[in-house]
Amino acid sequence: MVTIYDIAKKTGYSVTTVSKVLNNYKHVSHKTRKAILDAVEEMGYLPNSHARTLTTKKSWTIGVIFIESLGVGMRHPFFSAVIESFRKDVEVLGYDLLFASRMINNQQMSYLEQFKYRGVDGVVIVSSLFDDPQVEELLESSIPTVVIDLNVREAAVVHSDNFKGSYEATEYLYSLGHRRIAHIAGHATTFAGQERRNGFYTSLTSLGLEVPDSYVVDGEFFSKEGGYKAMNQLLQLSEPPTAVYAAGDMLAIGAMEAVKEAGLSVPDDLSIIGFDDIELSQYVMPPLTTVRQDTTMIGQEAATLLLHQINTGEEVTDSIVIPVTLVKRGSVKSLQRVDKIT
Template sequence: MVTIYDIAKETGYSVTTVSKALNNYSDVSSKTKRAILDAVEEMGYLPNSHARTLTTKKSWTIGVIFIESLGVGMKHPFFNAVIESFRKNVEVLGYDLLFASRMINNQQKSYLEQFKYRGVDGVVVVCSLFDDVQVKELMDSSIPTVVIDLHSKESAVVNSDNFAGSYKAVEYLYSLGHQSIAHIAGHATTFAGQERRNGFMTSMKTMGLDIPDEYVVNGDYFSREGGYKAMKQLLSLPNPPTAIFTAADSLAIGAMEAIKDAGYQVPDDFSVIGFDDIELAQFINPPLTTVRQDTELIGEESADLLIKQINSQQKIAQSVVVPVDLVIRDSCKALVKEESSKPS
């Protein structure tokens, strides 16, 4: 069985340095840590969890709370990708994930009670809702916590630059000649929904474009059905838009289905842009132009923030905003200005 002493001998570092690297201490350089972690993987080192717990006074377990409003749970494509990235970044340091259950000994408990009972070292929360009381309770507790897809000045939070992404989407549509641009918005109770709507409104005003009230339609909680229903509403207008920016790829897919069911084509009749760049976006017909969230970096930054708190035994109130990119595919088309007839 490979021991920590074997890792030290193989790498040439002291046992103390190897131990610090495995526990992600900040006084170990990235180069040293990488060399040690590579040796750990190559040699198949597995620490004894019981001994490690007694030695470090840590459970080596991180609690996970996953809150989304579509009822699909871990099948949610964006949140699933973020948690997978987070898992990879903490697993290499020796942590296991524990997904929350409200039941302990057949009694319903709060998230905070659940994680105190389990003795987790920290908690990662994936949640867009502003008004979840139990998430707020966790954020206010002494347990190291990082929240993904939410904004707070009182906790460690990581989210995409929703505002900038929405601004870029409208800017792109405007560059194609579109001036009648509508927005299918995410729910107003979500941070992402609010920020993407704000980015849309600001960009439209900057471009000097009108925003009729009926051009901003609620797509509910970013659902495919919400996008379909909202697009039908836009199609029924006396002067429908030529382009639609949606607050999520799922909304965009629903909108495209509504367009096709009404006898129109994307992008010949209507241009559509999404937000997220879920895997399905590149495979639908036509492939969806969208704003890509960097799920790998979101997971990495979240893991880094949480491990810092666990190691320092202090909560950090820090916000990390992850950049986004516009991915251009085939769901948008440039408008061709009608040429004035030439005199004979």
């Protein structure tokens, strides 16, 4: 069995330095940390969980709360990618993930009660919804916590720059000559939905365009069905838009389906932009122009924030905003005339 001494011998670093890396102490250089973690993975180092628990007073378990309103659970493409990134970062240090269940021994328990019962070292909350009393109770507790995709003051948070991504997506449509630009919005009870709607409005206002109320349609909770219904509503207008910015890729994909069923073409008759850059977006026809969220960085930053709290006992309320990128594909068309050279 590979030991911490074997890792030290292979890398040339002291046992103390290896131990600091394995316990995610901050004051270790990136080069040193990478060399040790690479050796850990290469040599298949697996620390003895019972011994670690006795010596470190940790359970080496991190609780996971996952809240979304579509009922698809971990099949949700954005959230599953974020959790996978988070898992990779904490697993290499010996942590296991425990997904929350409201029932233990046939007794209903709150998230806080369950995690106290399990003795987790920390909790990651993945949610876009405001005002969940179970989450609020947990945030008020002493358990180290990090929140993904929501902005709260009581805890460390990591989320994408939803506002800027929406602003740039709308500005891009304008730069291509579109002036009748509509928005299929995410539900107003979600942080992402609010921020993306605000980015859309702010962008068009700064460009001097008024947004008719009929051009902003609720796509509900970012579902394909919600996008389909919203797009049909926009197509019924006496003056329909030439372009639509949808607050999520599944909304955009549903909108594209509605356009095709109406006998129209994307992008010849109507341009569409999404948000997320889920894997499916590059395979629909035409491939979807969208705003890419860096799910790898979101998971990594969340892991760093949580592990720092676990290892130091410090309460952290930092807010980390992850940059987004506009990915240009085939679902958008320019309306600007290109004069022929004669």
